[in-house]
Amino acid sequence: MKKLVLATALLGTSLNVFANGVSTTDAADAPIIAKFAELGVTVKQINPSPVAGLKELITDKGVLYASPDGQFLMQGTLIDLNNRVNLTEHALSDVRKEGIAEYEDSMIVYKAKNEKHSITVFTDISCGYCRKLHRELDDFLEAGITVKYLAFPRGGLRGKGYQDLMNVWCAKDPAEALTEAKAGAEVAAVPGCNAPIAEHYQLGQSFGMSGTPAIILEDGTMIPGYQSAAQISQALDALPKTSS
DSSP states (O other): OHHHHHHHHHHTSOOOOOOOOOBOOOGGGHHHHHHHHHTTOOEEEEEEOSSTTOEEEEEBTEEEEEOTTSOOEEOSOOEETTTTEEHHHHHHHHHHHHHHHHTGGGOEEEOOTTOSEEEEEEEOSSOHHHHHHHHTHHHHHHTTEEEEEEEOOTTOSSHHHHHHHHHHHHSSSHHHHHHHHHTTOOOOOOTTOOOOHHHHHHHHHHTTOOSSOEEEOTTSOEEESOOOHHHHHHHHHTSOOOOO
């Protein structure tokens, strides 16, 4: 029981049961998988770590580090001081790009006519800065930035906030429903609604999110909190160019 309480404190989230799908074939990693499964944490992938005696774990709660026997858990940011590289953020960037690609079909999208870039924003209806960002949506679109929304109910998977997001995503015109909801309109219930809000929420947790808005750039970088269209445009233009 003490281990469960400790894990909850470290990870800052409630312990939920998830499917145990691990991308590893190394039998030596079995103790790590078993230990973390006891804590309700799904280990999706295990990679070598630059630090001797530690392994990098890609989990449904973000990037963690563990001893080879799974006895010791480390949560935090691993930085290569010689090369000035945030190794934890680098690992999460790849996870975010792959995760976002899986949920493209369930996003609410506001597409720029002259699209230069796109961002993915985890949002909640009642979040003040989420509403502020949405009020400035035209600024993003005019800057050539397509805005794609995923849901992240700040109160978790229960209560009115969660139900409202479900109904917005199930609305006949989700984009219009989201705009109206963020303007303070009451959200209409949609009978038989089965939107993937829980999946969006769990995806955000695996990205290391704790609040909204959270803006994911094209390279997988996450910017927590509100940023103006001008600030985001500058950040996007500064990204390294990739060859097509």
